[in-house]
Amino acid sequence: MLTIIKSALEKSFTYSEYRAFVSQLIKEGKSTGNDQSADLLHYSELNEVRMNRLEKTLKMDAEILAALQKINTKQTWLVIAEGWCGDVAQILPILKLMTDSVDNIELKVVFRDENDTLMSEFLTNGARSIPKLIILDENLEVINHWGPRPEAAKNLILDYKAKHGIVDEPAKIALQKWYLDDKGMTTMKEIVAMLQ
Structure with a gap:
């Protein structure tokens, strides 16, 4: 596993590098x-708008910040993503806000x-679902992992699929509305609870 993690980290991007790379691809008419x-290009363009909005509007409450500040060892939060993924667009700015709030966590x-x-090591029910957050300690050992979406959002999609048989555009709209109303709080709380 360590070899896989190291190999992935060698090809990794910072958040700002990721954003710049996806933006450049969109200008070229491509997706990741x-x-x-x-x-996929259309979803990438939509996600760019979503991420821009989230970067300006996301807030963290004092309880989440206090929990993050209790982390007293170096960590790397490695996220498996793609620019076209709606869940990535909703989750990645939250992780950026969280990791920017403390000095010892690198995103x-x-x-x-x-x-x-790497993706094959972190499947969700056999699927290559993203985003997937992998929390690593200072020795690059896996502490825990999370994803692809918060429990309530996961249940929303599972319930919709059980009722309608597919995940179609109305399901995607309902999911995006859930994220909008939640303002990142569920994601932050789930990740902090997992770290304690």
Whole structure:
């Protein structure tokens, strides 16, 4: 596992590098990942807008900040992502806010399709679901992992799929509305609870 983690970290991006890379691809009419389509480009463009908004509006409450400040060892938060993924667009700015709040946590981002071996170690029910947050200690050992979405958001999609048989555009809209109303609080609370 250590070799896989080190290999991924060698190809990783900082948050700002990730944002710049995805933006450049969009200007070139491309999305991240192995597959290219008009839909994936459209989702990438939508996510760029979402992330810009979240960077300006996300707030962290004092309780979350206090819990993060109790982390007294160096950590790396490695996130498996793709620019076209709506959940990534909602979660990554939250992780950026959290890691920016403390000095000893570094945020790194890797692309799923370029890190298949890593992704294979962190499947969700056999699927390559993203984002996936992998929390590493100072020796790059896995402390814990989280993702691809908060429990309530996961249940929203599972319930919708059980009722309608598919995850279609109305389901995606309902999920984005859930994220908008939640303002990142559930994600922050789940991650902090996992660290304690």
